[in-house]
Amino acid sequence: MGWVALGGGFGLVFLVSAWSWLSPLPLALLFREVTRRPPAGAFKLTWLFGAGFFTAHLLWLPSSLSSFLGPGAVILSALLIALLASMWGLTAALTRRLLGPATLWGLPLAWTVLDALRATGPFGFPWGSLGYAWAQTPLVQVADLGGIALVGLLVALSAAALVSGQRWANGAVLGALLLAGVYSLTRPPAPAGTARALLVQGNIDPRLKAAGRRTEELAHYLNLTAAGLRAAPVTLVVWPETAAPQAPTAAPVRRALTGVSVPLLMGAPTEDGGLRNSVYAVQAGQTLGRQDKRRLVPFGEFFPARAALDRVYRAVFAGLGLPPLTGTVPGTTTQPLTLGPLRAGVLICYESTFPGVARALVARGANLLVTASNDAWFGPSTGAEQHFQMGRVRAIETRRWWVRAGNDGISAAVSPHGQVVARFPRGVAGAFTAPYGTAETRTLFVRWGDWVPFLAGIGLALIWSGQRWLTWRLAD
Numbered sequence: 001m002g003w004v005a006l007g008g009g010f011g012l013v014f015l016v017s018a019w020s021w022l023s024p025l026p027l028a029l030l031f032r033e034v035t036r037r038p039p040a041g042a043f044k045l046t047w048l049f050g051a052g053f054f055t056a057h058l059l060w061l062p063s064s065l066s067s068f069l070g071p072g073a074v075i076l077s078a079l080l081i082a083l084l085a086s087m088w089g090l091t092a093a094l095t096r097r098l099l100g101p102a103t104l105w106g107l108p109l110a111w112t113v114l115d116a117l118r119a120t121g122p123f124g125f126p127w128g129s130l131g132y133a134w135a136q137t138p139l140v141q142v143a144d145l146g147g148i149a150l151v152g153l154l155v156a157l158s159a160a161a162l163v164s165g166q167r168w169a170n171g172a173v174l175g176a177l178l179l180a181g182v183y184s185l186t187r188p189p190a191p192a193g194t195a196r197a198l199l200v201q202g203n204i205d206p207r208l209k210a211a212g213r214r215t216e217e218l219a220h221y222l223n224l225t226a227a228g229l230r231a232a233p234v235t236l237v238v239w240p241e242t243a244a245p246q247a248p249t250a251a252p253v254r255r256a257l258t259g260v261s262v263p264l265l266m267g268a269p270t271e272d273g274g275l276r277n278s279v280y281a282v283q284a285g286q287t288l289g290r291q292d293k294r295r296l297v298p299f300g301e302f303f304p305a306r307a308a309l310d311r312v313y314r315a316v317f318a319g320l321g322l323p324p325l326t327g328t329v330p331g332t333t334t335q336p337l338t339l340g341p342l343r344a345g346v347l348i349c350y351e352s353t354f355p356g357v358a359r360a361l362v363a364r365g366a367n368l369l370v371t372a373s374n375d376a377w378f379g380p381s382t383g384a385e386q387h388f389q390m391g392r393v394r395a396i397e398t399r400r401w402w403v404r405a406g407n408d409g410i411s412a413a414v415s416p417h418g419q420v421v422a423r424f425p426r427g428v429a430g431a432f433t434a435p436y437g438t439a440e441t442r443t444l445f446v447r448w449g450d451w452v453p454f455l456a457g458i459g460l461a462l463i464w465s466g467q468r469w470l471t472w473r474l475a476d
Contacts, residue, residue: 003045006030007052014057015132016385023133027159034092035103043093050085057128060383076299084128087114095460102463104164108156109456109463115152116453119354123298126353127386130155135389139177140418141184143396144443146452147355153452154180190417193435197236197403198228198262199411202243203429206376206407213245213269218256220429225260228431236342236436237264238405241277241349241374244268248282258285263339265346267372274329277301279346279372281337289338292331293348295357301350302327336366342438345400349373352391352404355445362398362446367438369400374407384410384426392418397445401436 010026013019030049034042062077091114092107099106115129131152134140142150154177161173202221208214221243228234237260246253247268257264263283270276270292277293296302303313306326314324334357336343345366351357352371361369371391375384388410395402399416409426413434422434 003048004052007049008056011053011056020133021137024158028162031107032163039093039097042096043089046092047085047089050088054081054084060381064377098464104160109459111156112153112456113453138184139180142180147397147445149452190415193437196234197436198234199405200224200239200431201411203408217245224431232433237262239266240405240407241267241372248280248287254285276329291346294331295351296330334360343367344370347371358394369402371404376408399443403436
């Protein structure tokens with residue numbers, strides 16, 4: 001149980017605590033023990049460490065799902081934690097088996113590849129990626145060079161250096177950290193946010209939405225918006241995810257929005273070949289564009305092989321006391337929404353945790369990142385804070401302003417350096433004015449993408465080849 005406790009302590013401080021910068025310490029203890037054990041033993045202790053980590057890091061998960069899934073939330077959470085811990089365990093075991101004596105320095109490379117793989121595909125789940133351990137330190141500024149993967153590689157290399165005992169290797173890691181520190185501390189100041197956005201926070205219980213949408217929701221957002229516009233001039237209004245009960249293409253909604261002359265980004269459902277989770281660009285009742293959510297929450301917003309496994313799903317839903325859910329349809333395009341000079345790269349809720357989505361939007365011309373979210377499902381847990389801090393790194397990776405409107409929060413504005421320049425209280429209804437700006441430059445990460453995991457994979461292949469060659473030479 002010692003490894004579970006160590007991993008749990010790691011998970012409790014990870015990302016949202018000022019102590020998160022000490023993450024290389026527990027990781028170093030894990031790496032040291034992995035190098036001392038056979039692959040099976042490396043899998044076991046890493047699985048225990050990972051189970052403790054993800055149980056603590058995802059404490060919010062069963063409580064946030066329980067209002068929707070009931071007791072089944074605990075079962076699904078346990079299955080997810082076991083799966084994530086198994087990924088960590090397999091990574092340690094395979095590295096130990098393939099690299100042998102070179103395991104210690106192979107582990108940082110293997111973890112970098114694993115974190116990148118965990119963020120790909122329809123089942124992507126980037127919570128727990130190592131780079132977020134230093135998301136609230138100056139070193140996170142190197143994310144504009146190689147994304148959160150580069151920060152994660154530095155975390156893992158620091159852990160390896162703590163236990164290696166190799167002076168040349170430790171010197172190389174220390175040199176890399178010093179270079180990263182100098183780079184981070186010498187960034188030119190971010191341009192001031194000279195424009196103003198109105199972030200509208202409706203604070204509507206999502207369980208009421210799930211029970212059936214009401215026209216009063218639209219009136220609520222219109223009233224909050226009108227009050228905010230009277231209080232201060234703005235150039236952009238942002239509503240949260242699924243704020244409106246109907247799309248602005250519906251005649252009643254279109255008529256109601258004619259009085260909002262300021263460009264508006266609003267979350268609303270769309271019926272187009274199935275139910276879609278969308279954000280619309282609207283001005284004076286005229287729809288200027290639409291972005292559908294592309295990265296859907298597995299088993300929350302989409303159900304794999306739903307038609308083929310219909311009987312299985314119906315039985316599971318019935319056991320949980322739920323209707324036969326069908327999920328939503330993912331979007332297929334990634335394009336900024338144009339509102340005059342603004343080209344807004346929209347990240348709908350969950351999407352803000354994926355570096356690739358923000359990168360693709362900026363590569364296609366987005367000069368501002370905008371997130372419409374609904375974190376009310378998290379309740380008072382740390383889940384919403386984790387979600388926000390992960391999204392904040394997207395601003396650094398792309399050097400774009402990021403504005404965020406949440407149903408019950410967190411509504412905020414973040415500068416291209418990741419500085420939170422405005423943040424508003426959760427759990428209250430209101431319309432808040434926040435500064436923002438635009439940018440046209442493209443960072444190395446935007447231009448080159450996931451070059452860090454790619455090189456890490458090449459590094460693993462070279463170490464493995466070197467080990468094979470050395471074994472062959474010794475046996476000859």
